[in-house]
Amino acid sequence: MYKSMALLLGLLLLLAACSSAPETAPGPQPLGPGGPGGIGSASAAPGSQQDLDASAGDRVFFAFDRSDISPEARQTLSRQADWLRRYPNVTVTIEGHCDERGTREYNLALGERRAQAVKNVLVALGIPAGRISTISYGKERPAVVGSTEDAYAQNRRAVTVVN
Amino acid sequence: MNRRRGVAAGAVAAVFMILLSASASLHAELRIDITSGKIEPMPIALPPFPGGAANESQAGRDIAGVVSADLERSGLFRPLDPRSFIQNISATDTQPRFPDWRQINAQALVTGSVKTQGDGRLRVEFRLWDVFAEQQLTGFGYTTTPQNWRRIAHIIADEIYKRITGEEGYFDTRIVYVSEAGPPDKRIKRLAIMDQDGANNRVLTDGRALVLTPRFSPTAQEITYLSYGSGSPRVYLFNIDTGQQEVVGDFPGMTFAPRFSPDGNRVVLSRAQNGVSNLFALDLRTRRATRLTDSQAIDTSPCFSPDGSKITFNSDRGGSQQLYVMSADGGEARRISFGSGKYGTPVWSPRGDLIAFTKIDGGSFYIGVMRPDGSGERLLTRDFLIEGPTWAPNGRVLMYYRQSPSDARGHGGSTRLYSIDLTGSNQREVITPQDASDPAWSPLLR
Numbered sequence: 047m048y049k050s051m052a053l054l055l056g057l058l059l060l061l062a063a064c065s066s067a068p069e070t071a072p073g074p075q076p077l078g079p080g081g082p083g084g085i086g087s088a089s090a091a092p093g094s095q096q097d098l099d100a101s102a103g104d105r106v107f108f109a110f111d112r113s114d115i116s117p118e119a120r121q122t123l124s125r126q127a128d129w130l131r132r133y134p135n136v137t138v139t140i141e142g143h144c145d146e147r148g149t150r151e152y153n154l155a156l157g158e159r160r161a162q163a164v165k166n167v168l169v170a171l172g173i174p175a176g177r178i179s180t181i182s183y184g185k186e187r188p189a190v191v192g193s194t195e196d197a198y199a200q201n202r203r204a205v206t207v208v209n
Numbered sequence: 210m211n212r213r214r215g216v217a218a219g220a221v222a223a224v225f226m227i228l229l230s231a232s233a234s235l236h237a238e239l240r241i242d243i244t245s246g247k248i249e250p251m252p253i254a255l256p257p258f259p260g261g262a263a264n265e266s267q268a269g270r271d272i273a274g275v276v277s278a279d280l281e282r283s284g285l286f287r288p289l290d291p292r293s294f295i296q297n298i299s300a301t302d303t304q305p306r307f308p309d310w311r312q313i314n315a316q317a318l319v320t321g322s323v324k325t326q327g328d329g330r331l332r333v334e335f336r337l338w339d340v341f342a343e344q345q346l347t348g349f350g351y352t353t354t355p356q357n358w359r360r361i362a363h364i365i366a367d368e369i370y371k372r373i374t375g376e377e378g379y380f381d382t383r384i385v386y387v388s389e390a391g392p393p394d395k396r397i398k399r400l401a402i403m404d405q406d407g408a409n410n411r412v413l414t415d416g417r418a419l420v421l422t423p424r425f426s427p428t429a430q431e432i433t434y435l436s437y438g439s440g441s442p443r444v445y446l447f448n449i450d451t452g453q454q455e456v457v458g459d460f461p462g463m464t465f466a467p468r469f470s471p472d473g474n475r476v477v478l479s480r481a482q483n484g485v486s487n488l489f490a491l492d493l494r495t496r497r498a499t500r501l502t503d504s505q506a507i508d509t510s511p512c513f514s515p516d517g518s519k520i521t522f523n524s525d526r527g528g529s530q531q532l533y534v535m536s537a538d539g540g541e542a543r544r545i546s547f548g549s550g551k552y553g554t555p556v557w558s559p560r561g562d563l564i565a566f567t568k569i570d571g572g573s574f575y576i577g578v579m580r581p582d583g584s585g586e587r588l589l590t591r592d593f594l595i596e597g598p599t600w601a602p603n604g605r606v607l608m609y610y611r612q613s614p615s616d617a618r619g620h621g622g623s624t625r626l627y628s629i630d631l632t633g634s635n636q637r638e639v640i641t642p643q644d645a646s647d648p649a650w651s652p653l654l655r
Contacts, residue, residue: 111530111551113484146612149553149567149596150421150647151466152523152530154435154442155479155486155507158463162484181441182463182481186419191393191622193593193614 093133095208102126106164108202111148113159115167123164126206127171140164141205142182143189145198150184157182164204179209239317239339239346241285241374243605246632250287251316251373253280254340256298257291258321258333268331268358269323275362276319278406279380280369283606284635289315310340317346319369331355335365337372347372359408364655379601380405383651384608385423385432386626388412389644393615393622398646400434400447405601405650407640413447422466422597423447425651428473433457435465444478446493458491458498466509470537471517477501479509488522488539501539512564513537514557514581521545521555521564521581532566534581545583554597557581559652560604563631567596567609576609578631589633599650605631608639610646 090096098104102125106115115123130136142161144153161180169175189205190197241251255277258269280286295309298320310318321335336348347368351361360381367378388401400420403410414420418438425432430449435442444457444467457476458464466479470490477490488501488508502508506526513520514537521534527544530551535542546552550570557564561581568575568588574595577588594612601607608628615622624646626639639648 146594147572148551148569149510149523149530151479151509152507152525152553154421154463154465155481155509158481158486159484159507166484183419186396186421188394190617191615191619192617193621194617197617 093136102129105203105205113163123167130173137177137209139207140180143203144185145201146185153184157184160204243374253286253317254289254315255319258323260323265323272362276366279366307343315340333361377603379603381654386648387646392619422647424468424649426469426473433467477511512556515559515561523553558604565598602652608648
């Protein structure tokens with residue numbers, strides 16, 4: 047009986063998730079060994095950036111002009127929080143970035159807002175705020191060059207950098 | 210920091226000698242109305258200023274050349290080809306043979322002279338003539354060190370512009386901007402400064418630290434700007450003469466978007482805390498910081514009105530990026546932008562009558578102006594990515610930067626400065642040695 051209850055609950059949750067169509071972008075799948083479910087690098091030193099990339103993924107993505115944390119982002123950040131708990135001496139800096147389709151100063155502020163949004167999630171997941179600093183690069187440091195929607199989606203990001 | 214009134218590098222002592230002609234003219238006044246949209250440029254003749262010695266003649270050619278280039282670039286004047294000149298102005302007090310100048314259809318004529326004084330300084334005189342009225346309109350003499358001849362040329366160009374248009378000129382000014390190089394994802398940015406005609410271009414920082422958005426002090430030889438030099442982004446002051454840099458204020462966290470107040474005593478800036486960006490003013494004399502906004506939003510890109518009583522700024526407190534105006538002491542802010550799309554980078558004209566801005570709508574960027582109450586919105590130009598207007602001190606010309614799209618291989622993405630008249634015409638590239646962005650126009654140097 048509980049099994050079918052769980053199934054029903056799961057179905058209901060699934061329906062709920064689908065009906066409230068997220069305004070946030072699904073986010074591109076990061077390529078290579080850094081992505082979630084990707085091939086982890088067996089030689090990454092514990093507590094290193096590579097280790098974080100392999101275990102959790104180092105970045106989350108945002109919709110245009112938004113700083114909402116998407117469900118996918120939340121999953122990545124949940125893994126990051128797990129990883130941070132495993133290495134309590136590691137501190138990180140969350141870098142907030144924007145695509146080029148906004149004005150420079152507003153983008154500096156938006157990048158900061160995105161970085162703070164990520165920090166808030168990690169803190170809510172139990173990571174002490176003192177371990178997390180934030181920095182915004184606005185639109186100054188694109189990850190991917192090109193004036194295309196695909197590049198823009200990859201540039202609207204917050205990256206967790208091991209200090 | 211010494212808050213004395215700065216003396217611009219290369220001071221020019223103006224010896225005012227207004228040489229008036231004897232008879233009043235009944236002729237229609239030689240005048241350009243620069244607000245009337247499409248203008249037929251006024252044909253003007255600028256023969257080289259004669260001088261006795263070889264270095265004086267060279268200076269005379271150089272000065273006339275710079276004056277000519279300034280006037281041509283304004284879009285209001287058409288300097289005539291010197292090869293078409295009939296009269297040869299060879300001596301310092303040659304009276305114009307007006308029929309010779311009428312014959313080549315010059316409406317205005319500029320004559321001048323260059324002399325070296327006993328103390329080694331250069332003495333430059335010029336006269337502006339109405340060719341058809343056969344009348345001198347204005348004339349001045351100036352003294353300065355020989356190396357400073359460009360300032361004299363720009364001051365002369367401003368006098369001519371003023372006499373013909375009735376408006377203050379803008380040629381004796383400088384531009385501070387960010388010089389850019391490298392691929393789009395590894396851009397090297399440096400503060401740079403140049404005369405408004407592109408001469409005397411020099412780089413002020415070494416490119417190791419990311420630098421953005423420099424602005425001139427209205428009263429001192431100083432720039433305020435954003436630098437990542439200490440690791441995190443902070444507002445700094447940069448002394449143009451000494452190269453010294455100092456952090457503005459003692460804020461934890463990011464400060465950005467700085468501008469001076471019109472009296473030069475304060476810097477208004479954005480300060481980010483917990484993801485929220487609010488406006489603060491820092492008094493440079495007392496070092497006291499005053500909070501100006503307290504929203505849970507992004508408040509940024511503040512700019513004082515020229516009388517110092519108000520601040521216009523960019524905020525998304527209403528849900529989208531819009532323009533607001535509030536008292537310079539903070540308090541209630543009134544939204545002034547209401548068109549479709551988003552608005553940013555508001556800058557108040559030195560005349561007080563308009564606010565220029567960047568607008569983003571339907572995937573395009575625009576440079577536009579509106580009155581400080583939000584009425585009369587007018588878009589001047591549109592492009593893939595243009596942003597960050599700055600006003601010439603006469604409130605008649607805007608400069609901004611334009612970035613072209615780049616492809617997936619990192620080609621393209623060139624970023625250059627452009628100027629445009631308030632009427633929307635005379636759009637031209639401002640030539641810089643490398644790519645350039647974030648221009649800011651100085652006040653008149655005098």
